[in-house]
Amino acid sequence: MEDYDRACAVGGWAGLLDVGSSDVRALVLADEPATSRYLPEQQVFVRWLAADSEGELVAAAQAVLADPGIEWEDVGVWETDGPAVLMDSTTPGAELNKEYPDGGLPEQAPVALPAGRWRVRAVHTTGEFPWVGVVKLLPEAPC
Incomplete structure (x- = not known):
C-alpha cells in the first residue's frame, strides 16, 4: 500500500503513520480535503471546513x-526533529522540491516547529456556522 493510500485510510480527524522504511512518522490531517494552515503562536493546524x-x-478556531468543554480526540504522540512541511498527500515527499514539467513546484507550507515530542489532539466543529477543524500540538515530556 502506498503512503497516499495509507494517509487516506486514517480514521478520525488526524492520525500518525509510519513513512517509508525509517522511524519517521507523519502527522496526517484526515477526513476530507480542506485548506489548512498552521498558527505557530498556538501550535495548531486550522482546517477550513465552512x-x-x-x-x-481563525476566530472560530480561537473560540x-x-x-x-470541547471534547478533543487524542491522536497520539508525534516526534519531530524540527521544522516540518504541510503538504498534500498526493505529492510524495521526495518530490516536494522537484519542478513540474510545465513549471512550478508542488504546494507546501513550512511549519515552524521546534524538535520534540508532541501530544496531538483534534476536533472538528460542525454544529453552528462556521465549521472549523483544529489539530493542536501540546509539548510532551520525553520518555
Whole structure:
C-alpha cells in the first residue's frame, strides 16, 4: 500500500503513520480535503471546513481553543526533529522540491516547529456556522 493510500485510510480527524522504511512518522490531517494552515503562536493546524472568510475561520478556531468543554480526540504522540512541511498527500515527499514539467513546484507550507515530542489532539466543529477543524500540538515530556 502506498503512503497516499495509507494517509487516506486514517480514521478520525488526524492520525500518525509510519513513512517509508525509517522511524519517521507523519502527522496526517484526515477526513476530507480542506485548506489548512498552521498558527505557530498556538501550535495548531486550522482546517477550513465552512467559513465565509479567513478571519471568521481563525476566530472560530480561537473560540474552540478557549472552550474548556470541547471534547478533543487524542491522536497520539508525534516526534519531530524540527521544522516540518504541510503538504498534500498526493505529492510524495521526495518530490516536494522537484519542478513540474510545465513549471512550478508542488504546494507546501513550512511549519515552524521546534524538535520534540508532541501530544496531538483534534476536533472538528460542525454544529453552528462556521465549521472549523483544529489539530493542536501540546509539548510532551520525553520518555
